Amino acid sequence: MKYLITGGAGYIGSHMVNFLKKTNAEITIIDNLSTGHLYNTKDCEFINLDLRDKDKLLNKLHKHKFDGVFHFAGKSIVSESVIDPDSYYKNNIIGTNNLLELIIKNDLNNLIFSSSAAVYGNTNEKLISEEHQKIPTNPYGESKLKAEKLINEFSNRYNLNTINLRYFNACGADPSGDYGEDRINETHLIPNALISLIDKKNQFTIFGSNYPTKDGTCVRDYVHVNDIVKAHYLAMSKFNNQTFKDEFNIGLGLGFSVLEIIQACDAVTQKKIELKYADKRDGDPPILIADNQKIKSILNWEPEYTNIKEIIKTAWNWHSKKHLQHSNR
Numbered sequence: 500m501k502y503l504i505t506g507g508a509g510y511i512g513s514h515m516v517n518f519l520k521k522t523n524a525e526i527t528i529i530d531n532l533s534t535g536h537l538y539n540t541k542d543c544e545f546i547n548l549d550l551r552d553k554d555k556l557l558n559k560l561h562k563h564k565f566d567g568v569f570h571f572a573g574k575s576i577v578s579e580s581v582i583d584p585d586s587y588y589k590n591n592i593i594g595t596n597n598l599l600e601l602i603i604k605n606d607l608n609n610l611i612f613s614s615s616a617a618v619y620g621n622t623n624e625k626l627i628s629e630e631h632q633k634i635p636t637n638p639y640g641e642s643k644l645k646a647e648k649l650i651n652e653f654s655n656r657y658n659l660n661t662i663n664l665r666y667f668n669a670c671g672a673d674p675s676g677d678y679g680e681d682r683i684n685e686t687h688l689i690p691n692a693l694i695s696l697i698d699k700k701n702q703f704t705i706f707g708s709n710y711p712t713k714d715g716t717c718v719r720d721y722v723h724v725n726d727i728v729k730a731h732y733l734a735m736s737k738f739n740n741q742t743f744k745d746e747f748n749i750g751l752g753l754g755f756s757v758l759e760i761i762q763a764c765d766a767v768t769q770k771k772i773e774l775k776y777a778d779k780r781d782g783d784p785p786i787l788i789a790d791n792q793k794i795k796s797i798l799n800w801e802p803e804y805t806n807i808k809e810i811i812k813t814a815w816n817w818h819s820k821k822h823l824q825h826s827n828r
């Protein structure tokens with residue numbers, strides 16, 4: 500099989516590439532390396548390209564054929580989107596629109612899109628199902644919701660197979676230690692907490708301590724990156740010889756507060772993360788936990804990683820290995 504993967508040089512995209520390589524798939528990666536890394540593109544056709552550049556996209560991929568398209572490319576930092584919403588709308592919406600035009604022009608089909616739980620916004624419900632109202636609390640979520648709508652419009656108009664996968668919090672790393680989260684400006688909880696131990700900065704900032712949650716800190720649903728990849732593979736397999744359009748949550752259906760994650764990091768690393776508190780960040784809803792019944796019943800998805808400490812262990816393995824490589828240089 501031959502796949503196009505946008506954002507394949509990034510965190511989740513590189514795990515997808517790793518998975519597909521093992522199936523002997525031929526892979527073409529489009530990435531502008533804004534947050535991704537060239538080292539994630541080895542053994543693939545790599546096209547260094549910004550999806551916002553429609554002319555270049557259509558020219559470079561003129562007549563290219565693929566069995567399916569995985570669209571991971573996007574900007575994804577909530578706090579950054581609050582400060583610079585325009586760059587989020589341009590990147591995530593125009594980039595998606597251009598990709599859809601390529602799909603139509605090249606007569607392609609079978610698109611899986613990386614959407615986000617950020618499309619839902621605030622909730623009073625314990626678990627968020629796919630039908631939950633969608634009122635994003637930040638421009639990032641808004642950009643993902645608009646991109647989903649664009650995909651659905653194209654899907655209806657051109658009879659395309661499309662699936663929007665709404666991830667909750669992606670985390671962990673491939674157990675090989677060869678792939679993981681590697682960002683210059685890291686904002687995600689688990690990598691930041693672990694890096695604070697490695698860098699010996701020794702202080703980790705918790706944003707907000709008076710949310711209406713069990714301990715005042717935000718609660719999220721943490722799902723291992725390889726389980727997200729597995730969901731993509733099952734979703735792509737669903738397209739076999741049948742027209743299919745749908746959307747699914749990807750999460751464990753379990754909520755952990757920031758403090759609980761820190762405690763789990765302490766337990767896994769046998770170290771103590773020193774904490775400091777800062778004000779809430781704009782745009783962060785207090786609780787986001789997935790109702791994952793739909794993906795389990797329709798795609799037969801079952802997460803392999805259901806224990807938060809096991810998930811954190813894989814991330815710790817990646818960060819420790821990366822640190823060792825740096826210090827041996």
Ligand SMILES: NC(=O)c1ccc[n+]([C@@H]2O[C@H](COP(=O)([O-])OP(=O)(O)OC[C@H]3O[C@@H](n4cnc5c(N)ncnc54)[C@H](O)[C@@H]3O)[C@@H](O)[C@H]2O)c1
Nearest residue numbers: 506509510511531532533534535549550572573575613669
């Ligand atoms: N990490 C999470 O917890 C999470 C949760 C929900 C949804 N998502 C979505 O999943 C996708 C992948 O996330 P990630 O965590 O791997 O992020 P990432 O930043 O590691 O990967 C994104 C990749 O897309 C590339 N990219 C960005 N804009 C581009 C453009 N205009 N043209 C070409 N390449 C571009 C980047 O260089 C990078 O390699 C994103 O769309 C993100 O919004 C992530």
